[in-house]
Amino acid sequence: MKNLGRTQMALAGLALGAFTLLAVNLFSHTLLTGARLDLTADRLFTLSDGTRTVLKSLQEPLTARLYFSKILGERSARHGQYYGRVRELLERYSQLSGGRLKLELYDPEPFSDAEDRAVAAGLQGVPVTESGDSGYFGLVVVSSTDLEGSIPFFNLERENFVEYDLTKLIYTVANPKKKTVGLLSTLPIDGKGADGMMGAKRRWAIMDQIREFFEVREIPIDANEIPKEVDTLMVVHPKGLSDITLYAIDQFVLRGGSLLAFVDPNAELEGSGPPELQVMPNDKLEFNRLLESWGLRLTLGKVAGDLEAALRISKDDDPRRPQTIDHVAWLGLGKANLDAADIVVGDIEKLHMPTPGILEILEGSGLQATPVLTTGLRSMAIDTAKVQGESPDLPALLRGFKPEGRKLVLAARVAGSPKTAFKDGKPAYKESERDKAGKPTQAAAGPQLMEAAKPANLLVVADADMLFDAFWVQTRTFFGQKVQVPLADNGAFVVNALDVLSGSDALVGLRARGRTDRPFTLVDDIRKQAETHFRAKEEELQAKLKALQDRLAQLQKKGKDGPEAAAMVTPEDKTAIAQSRSEMVAVRQELRAVQRELRRDIESLEARLKFINIAGLPLLLGLGTLVLWIVRRRRKEA
Amino acid sequence: MRNVAVIAKRELRSYFSTPLALVFIVIFLALTGAFPFYLGGFFAKGQANLEGFFGFHPWLYLLLVPALAMRLWAEERKTGTIELLMTLPISTAEAVLGKFLAAWAFAGVALALTFPMWITVNVLGDPDNGVVVASYLGSFLMAGAFLAIGSCLSAVTKNQVIAFIVAATACFLFTMSGMELVLNFFRAWAPDALVETIASLSFLTHFTSVTKGVIDIRDLVFFVSTIAFWLFATAVAVELKKSV
Numbered sequence: 056m057k058n059l060g061r062t063q064m065a066l067a068g069l070a071l072g073a074f075t076l077l078a079v080n081l082f083s084h085t086l087l088t089g090a091r092l093d094l095t096a097d098r099l100f101t102l103s104d105g106t107r108t109v110l111k112s113l114q115e116p117l118t119a120r121l122y123f124s125k126i127l128g129e130r131s132a133r134h135g136q137y138y139g140r141v142r143e144l145l146e147r148y149s150q151l152s153g154g155r156l157k158l159e160l161y162d163p164e165p166f167s168d169a170e171d172r173a174v175a176a177g178l179q180g181v182p183v184t185e186s187g188d189s190g191y192f193g194l195v196v197v198s199s200t201d202l203e204g205s206i207p208f209f210n211l212e213r214e215n216f217v218e219y220d221l222t223k224l225i226y227t228v229a230n231p232k233k234k235t236v237g238l239l240s241t242l243p244i245d246g247k248g249a250d251g252m253m254g255a256k257r258r259w260a261i262m263d264q265i266r267e268f269f270e271v272r273e274i275p276i277d278a279n280e281i282p283k284e285v286d287t288l289m290v291v292h293p294k295g296l297s298d299i300t301l302y303a304i305d306q307f308v309l310r311g312g313s314l315l316a317f318v319d320p321n322a323e324l325e326g327s328g329p330p331e332l333q334v335m336p337n338d339k340l341e342f343n344r345l346l347e348s349w350g351l352r353l354t355l356g357k358v359a360g361d362l363e364a365a366l367r368i369s370k371d372d373d374p375r376r377p378q379t380i381d382h383v384a385w386l387g388l389g390k391a392n393l394d395a396a397d398i399v400v401g402d403i404e405k406l407h408m409p410t411p412g413i414l415e416i417l418e419g420s421g422l423q424a425t426p427v428l429t430t431g432l433r434s435m436a437i438d439t440a441k442v443q444g445e446s447p448d449l450p451a452l453l454r455g456f457k458p459e460g461r462k463l464v465l466a467a468r469v470a471g472s473p474k475t476a477f478k479d480g481k482p483a484y485k486e487s488e489r490d491k492a493g494k495p496t497q498a499a500a501g502p503q504l505m506e507a508a509k510p511a512n513l514l515v516v517a518d519a520d521m522l523f524d525a526f527w528v529q530t531r532t533f534f535g536q537k538v539q540v541p542l543a544d545n546g547a548f549v550v551n552a553l554d555v556l557s558g559s560d561a562l563v564g565l566r567a568r569g570r571t572d573r574p575f576t577l578v579d580d581i582r583k584q585a586e587t588h589f590r591a592k593e594e595e596l597q598a599k600l601k602a603l604q605d606r607l608a609q610l611q612k613k614g615k616d617g618p619e620a621a622a623m624v625t626p627e628d629k630t631a632i633a634q635s636r637s638e639m640v641a642v643r644q645e646l647r648a649v650q651r652e653l654r655r656d657i658e659s660l661e662a663r664l665k666f667i668n669i670a671g672l673p674l675l676l677g678l679g680t681l682v683l684w685i686v687r688r689r690r691k692e693a
Numbered sequence: 694m695r696n697v698a699v700i701a702k703r704e705l706r707s708y709f710s711t712p713l714a715l716v717f718i719v720i721f722l723a724l725t726g727a728f729p730f731y732l733g734g735f736f737a738k739g740q741a742n743l744e745g746f747f748g749f750h751p752w753l754y755l756l757l758v759p760a761l762a763m764r765l766w767a768e769e770r771k772t773g774t775i776e777l778l779m780t781l782p783i784s785t786a787e788a789v790l791g792k793f794l795a796a797w798a799f800a801g802v803a804l805a806l807t808f809p810m811w812i813t814v815n816v817l818g819d820p821d822n823g824v825v826v827a828s829y830l831g832s833f834l835m836a837g838a839f840l841a842i843g844s845c846l847s848a849v850t851k852n853q854v855i856a857f858i859v860a861a862t863a864c865f866l867f868t869m870s871g872m873e874l875v876l877n878f879f880r881a882w883a884p885d886a887l888v889e890t891i892a893s894l895s896f897l898t899h900f901t902s903v904t905k906g907v908i909d910i911r912d913l914v915f916f917v918s919t920i921a922f923w924l925f926a927t928a929v930a931v932e933l934k935k936s937v
Contacts, residue, residue: 065929076922080893083914094823095906129880132873136898573741575817661736664817668809669726673719676806680715 088143099215102147106222110152113229118157119145120195122173125162127190130183133211134192141194141209144221156225163191179207194221196228204228219398223558234557236265237285239274239304241292242322244522260524260539264546265289269553276300280499281307287557290316292519293342298482302498305345305476311509313556315549318342318353319519320412321439348476349469350420351515354413359463359517360384360437361430362456364392366407368449380449383456384442385409386430387543388465391574394427397468399514399552407526407543410442412517414464422471427514429462432579436463469513474506514552521545581656596646600639607635696783700791701798708799721757721803725749726810741818746810747828747904751868751897754839759860761800762843765792766931767856779935789928793844793920800836804829824906831903834916835896839864841923848930864896871895894919 093100121142128135142160149158163170163178165188173191174180180189197203204224213220238245246258265271272285279299281288288307293316296304308314318340339355346352365381386392386408393400400406406428413436416424435457441447481498520526527545541547610632708714725746729735733745769775778788814820843860850856869875870891879888892898899912 062933065933068929069926072922072925076918077890079918080911080915081890083911084893087910087914090910092908093906094827094908096821096823100905100907129873129877132871136902573818573820575736575739575741576819577817578739664736664813665726665730668730668813669723671726671809672722672806676715676719676722680712 088146102144102151103218106148106218107151109222109226109229110148110156113152113155113225115199115229116155116157117152117199117225117228118159118197119148119225120159120161120176120197121145122161122163122169122178122191122193122195124164124183124190124192126164126188127181127183127192130190134190134209137209137211137214138192140214141217141221144217145194148221148225165189176203177205177207181208194224196224198228198231202228202231216398223554226558233268233270234286234553235270235272235284236553236557237272237274237281237288238262239276239278239281239288239290239293239300241276241294242519242522244291245271245273259522260528260530261522261546261549263539264550265553268550269557279303279497281312285312287313287315287553289553290314290318290342291522292317292319292322294322294340296341298341298477299498301341301345302477302482305348306499306504308345308349308473308511308513309475309504309507311507311511313512314514315552315556316342316346316513316515317519317522318346318412318515318517319410320353320355320517321358321410321442322519344476346414346515347417348420349473349511349513349515350417350422350424350471351467351469352415352417353517354415354436356439357413357436358384358410358439358442359386359413359430359465360435360452360456361386361463362433362458363431364388381453382449383435383452384437386411386465388428391431392429392465394425394429397425397427399468399555400427400548403544403548403551405543406545406548407521408465408518409520409526410439410518411465411521414467414515414517416464416467420473422469422473422511424467424469426462426464426467428466428516429464432460432462433458434461434463435459465518466514466516469515470510472507472509473511475504477503478505512556514556522549578657578660581660585652585654585656592649593646596642596649600642600646603635603639603642607632607639610635696787697791697794700783700788701795704792704795705798708795714799717757717761718803718806721753722806724753724757725807728753729810741814741820743810743814743820743825743828744904746807747832750832751835751900754836755861755864755868758800758836758839759843759846759857759864761796762840762860763847763853763856765796765844766848766927767850767853770851770934771853775931775935785928785931785935789844789924789931793840793924793927796840796844797837800840801833804833804836821906824904827906827908828904830908831900831912834903834913835900838867838896838916838919838923841920841927842867845923845927845930848927848934867894868896871898 091100123138123142128138142158145156145158149156161169161173163173170189170191173193173195176193176195178191178193178195180191182188183190192209194206194209195203196205204227206220206224209217244259245262262271269287272282274281274285274288277297277300280303285307288304290304293304304314320340340353343352343355360383362381362383364386365383366385366387368380368382368385388406388408390404393403393406408428414426416426436459437452441452481503522545524530527541527543529540529542531540539546610628728749729743729745733748735745738745766775769778779785811825814825815822842863843856846860846863847853847856850859872895876888876892879891883891893915899915902909903912
């Protein structure tokens with residue numbers, strides 16, 4: 056009887072314990088949100104100052120409606136987890152906004168009112184059940200004046216950027232005015248004349264995309280002032296700009312305007328511009344004067360080549376034998392070439408850059424220039440002359456390629472407070488420089504800014520051709536509708552860049568902080584070293600091979616010069632031919648051996664690491680125990 | 694508290710008096726080393742992180758920790774040394790805690806001996822070491838939770854093999870409970886609240902959340918409260934059996 060009582064007591068105790076366990080966890084789950092220690096290097100789980108500023112500066116009340124179909128969470132645990140994160144983030148946002156941001160949660164079940172509203176707000180449903188029911192996971196933010204914006208679907212791939220996306224959405228709903236982009240271009244990027252008219256130039260696809268998000272204002276290439284309304288100035292292939300215009304851009308930047316520049320040492324499309332702009336090869340770029348004051352310089356007369364990023368193009372000089380060949384100066388950039396931490400390129404997968412230039416980051420400018428796009432390590436600066444013309448000698452380019460083992464900068468972001476490039480005052484009035492109307496141009500009136508009042512926000516890209524349709528987009532007509540199918544993300548890149556540049560400072564500071572790519576640098580180094588070693592040897596062997604081939608050809612030619620000449624082929628010549636042939640085989644074998652060598656170092660590193668990690672400590676422990684055991688035995692015996 | 698330390702020391706010493714400890718550590722190290730390389734594609738992926746390494750820990754613990762825990766009480770009962778232990782002037786709670794801490798420290802040593810992996814990844818590239826620290830902590834906490842379950846189930850039986858099998862099963866359930874496979878089974882008939890509760894008890898969910906590099910107080914509360922509950926259950930079991 057006593058035992059039974061004890062057992063019952065014990066069971067009751069256990070039940071109570073289990074109940075406490077559940078209660079404690081339920082309590083902590085709902086109440087202890089946000090109490091966490093963020094150990095990640097990039098502080099991925101801590102809200103940035105940018106978000107705080109945006110939330111604190113909210114003037115009007117906003118309502119955030121978060122839609123999440125429970126069924127989606129049931130089908131995909133990852134979405135369920137992501138939803139938890141988004142919801143907690145928004146709850147935190149709501150706290151930080153001081154009540155100005157209200158959060159509402161909805162589960163849009165199939166055929167419910169909530170689903171109808173989700174669809175009406177433009178949310179994207181994904182099929183989750185066999186019967187085709189849709190699952191939703193999106194956000195709609197509505198202002199008191201019925202302005203709204205949405206994230207149609209929270210894509211798992213953008214999880215690292217979720218804070219940026221949320222903050223930007225709230226920011227745009229709270230500040231609905233479209234930003235103005237000033238376009239200063241020497242290329243006919245925005246089209247000229249009406250469609251269908253003689254001599255009319257079609258607007259490039261890139262401008263269609265930009266106009267979707269921005270007010271575009273064209274700035275003449277001889278402007279002496281950038282209008283005040285311009286938030287971001289987009290400069291495309293600034294060639295032959297006068298000092299007066301350069302000065303205008305300089306002052307615009309010092310005033311705190313942001314700038315996106317596409318400079319190019321070799322614009323393939325130059326011919327399509329107005330004839331007066333077709334200046335001879337770019338041995339001089341006036342724009343470098345500005346770039347230098349920002350701590351950058353475009354290397355003139357050189358384009359960047361990259362073996363790994365080379366685009367494979369078809370070579371049609373012989374139509375009977377279509378061939379593909381790597382164009383080492385037409386680059387297809389991938390994740391490895393982008394600074395994944397930069398929001399501008401954060402979700403870019405692929406960029407095409409035909410004959411991009413090389414930016415040099417100048418030391419001691421006091422500004423902070425960060426590469427955004429770079430080549431890989433197997434890159435080289437190529438003379439512009441070698442890639443110009445209708446059909447450059449691609450095989451020769453490939454043969455003459457000597458990797459320099461460094462990453463060439465193709466685009467860079469500049470932050471900091473630049474000083475003027477016109478230290479000696481405004482550029483002087485020049486009689487020779489007249490604008491189209493014949494009036495002499497003059498620098499804008501007003502005092503000159505010598506130093507930036509606000510931190511500058513600049514992105515310089517060393518390629519202008521990347522904007523042209525043919526390099527990144529195919530426009531198809533589909534039942535009378537124009538459909539643009541991008542081949543590369545050049546368009547997204549430009550719109551992203553304008554977006555980030557023209558956003559508030561707070562928004563710009565909100566860089567995607569998720570660095571997902573952390574490569575084995577040691578392996579890369581080994582590969583690089585082996586490669587340099589291999590290239591030298593390869594070249595030596597190639598030269599040898601070539602000499603042998605020449606000799607062989609010579610000997611054989613002697614034999615072909617007619618029957619009597621054939622008789623002239625002496626037995627010595629015959630043995631020489633045979634010898635040359637066998638030597639060639641030997642050289643080829645050697646070449647292959649060198650190539651194999653390349654991979655051996657890395658393989659042996661892997662094998663070593665495997666051994667150390669799997670067997671290393673167990674062996675040491677076993678050995679230690681053995682020694683201990685022997686020592687003890689000896690002691691016992693003694 | 695002193696009694697706890699005494700018990701823990703006695704227990705730890707007993708681990709090393711047999712080759713069991715060595716065998717356990719060697720198997721653990723060999724497997725934690727081999728899995729990321731051969732199954733996780735650690736080298737082929739070329740990424741300087743330990744995701745692949747820590748990802749296997751729950752599954753390794755599933756087999757190894759019950760093996761470590763099975764002898765905690767079952768052996769004492771089988772050999773009768775439990776009578777001796779209970780005659781000592783210490784409380785059941787102290788004995789339970791002492792034994793658990795010894796086993797946990799032992800698991801900690803085994804885990805710490807995987808340090809070559811950490812060095813490896815730092816030599817190869819530039820990993821986020823904050824994430825690695827968090828992951829180690831998460832792994833250690835999870836090992837503690839597994840051990841606490843094992844300790845309780847070892848206290849209910851004399852047979853170590855049974856203790857092992859039951860503990861492994863229980864740990865398996867706790868690991869799996871966050872998985873869709875399991876939850877869908879419950880969803881068909883159980884109320885949502887129950888399903889949520891089951892999901893929230895999953896070791897795997899809490900562990901993966903920590904291995905992202907952020908130590909959420911809720912994950913901490915979960916592991917600590919789980920350990921506390923199972924140790925309490927151990928004490929109850931030991932008490933009950935004592936009187937039988």
